[in-house]
Amino acid sequence: MSFEFVDLRSDTVTRPTPSMRKAMAEAEVGDDVYGEDPTVNALQEEAARLMGKEAALFVASGTMGNAVCVKAHTQPGEEAVMEATCHIYWFENGGMAAISGVIPKLVPSDHGILDPQKVREALRPAVYYLPRPSLLCVENTHNMGGGTCTPVPVLHELRAVARERGMATHLDGARIFNAATALGVAPSEVAAPFDSVQFCISKGLCAPVGSLVCGTKEFIEKARVIRKRLGGGMRQAGVLAAAGLVAFKEIVPTLKDDHRRARTLAMKLASHPDFSVEIDWVQTNIVMAKVRPPKTTAQVCAALKERGVLASPAGPANIRFVTHHDIDDAALARALEALDKPF
Ligand SMILES: Cc1ncc(COP(=O)(O)O)c(C=O)c1O
Structure with a gap:
């Protein structure tokens, strides 16, 4: 050996487990661009249920999930506010600038945990010649912070700060199940203060590929258009989605x-x-x-x-x-x- x-x-x-490989081999599939892949549909329904959102969309990666959400929430020339060492800023090839035309406003933090007051102070005044802060992004758990968890009450405070200025909220929940496990709450509680959440099934959950974007039905319809434009419309993706359904049952615990x-x-x-x-x-x-x-x-x-x-x-x-x-x-x-x- x-x-x-x-x-x-x-x-x-992590590699897919034997039961994932079996589920993948046996998955019922169809053309997902036509919305006809039953396994993708089942994964999306389960993801939406777990996150307490109306709908979900299977995307190729966490990076694509974040890109789709940033694009759906913003207009070119606007500002996305985020923690200074977050994944969206550091490790996604400037996607927010290249794809959405938004500029980042970075807020320093203690171990990746944003302080709502510091976020409030970082927001530019609403003056016509300044970039409009239109989106607040939060990462939970926070990767470069060392897998740290922002507690649920702080997430609600952050949402309140964003709403004071009419901003949307997005959660990079690549590891939201780790956060929920450590905080002792349901993942839907971690996701609740956010208009959109993306989480990965290909990290600690062992599935080989993919992330889920979750939000309102209207938001997901917008996200579906952007995903297709980015080349993320997949066909018999149920082969991949099957692993995610196993992950929820077998790996999360x-x-x-x-x-x-x-x-x-x-x-x-x-x-x-x-x-x-x-x-x-x-x-x-x-x-x-x-x-x-x-x-x-x-x-x-x-x-x-x-x-x-x-x-x-x-x-x-x-x-x-x-x-x-x-x-x-x-x-x-x-x-x-x-x-x-x-x-
Ligand atoms: C916090 C966080 N967000 C997003 C991503 C991007 O995920 P992917 O590698 O699937 O594009 C990662 C990947 O490590 C991550 O740690």
Whole structure:
């Protein structure tokens, strides 16, 4: 058997489970551009129900989900307000500018948790020659913040700030099920303050491809037009959607185990001489560990690899470790062992 690394780079590395592969092989399919794929329709209905929204749309990726929503909510020349290290700004190739013609207004935060008052202060006055802030984007859990969760009452405060100015609200809920699990609430409660939400089935939920955009029926009809324009109209996509339906039933209940393992890993990293970890901010499946100089993130990642463990540099000083379904207790034990001695 070939050597398998303990791959903690991302929850996107998860592979579909045997029951997903079976469901994919057996999925009933049709042409989804005609709205005739029963499995896609079932996934969309279930996604809408779980998010407490009227309707949902299956899209190719989280990036496409965010792009479709930003486009649907804004006009060129307007401003989208978002946290300074969020995924939409950093990791989506400037899609909001290229596709929607909007400019970002970045609001710094503590570990990715937006402060409603700081958002209020960041909004430009309503003067005709200033870009109109028309959309507030929130990320929950927050990736670069270290998988942190914004509590539901704060989400409602953020919505209230947006509404004071007639702005729409969008949730990048790529990992909304992690947030809901950690906060001990239904995902619909996390989604409630938002006009739209996109969440991924291809991260910790193990499905191979796809995200769901959720909102009102009217919003989803608009989103469907934009998806097609972006080349995202898929045909027999039920083969992919089938995995998502399995994920809701079988993987979501296991996310709490990913969180438990992340915490165990964080404790180990916190006791290691080459790292420091803010343990209170380890809330879900992501651990951000700061490398103590003079060691560098590149050196430490290379040394970890030598010891059979993969992790990713995240910025100049941090290494990101992500637990997920393919990291069971035995894999975690191997990761902990790799951290038994200094680098
Ligand atoms: C918070 C967040 N939003 C959006 C995305 C984009 O998802 P995708 O890789 O499916 O485009 C990611 C991917 O890592 C993410 O972490």
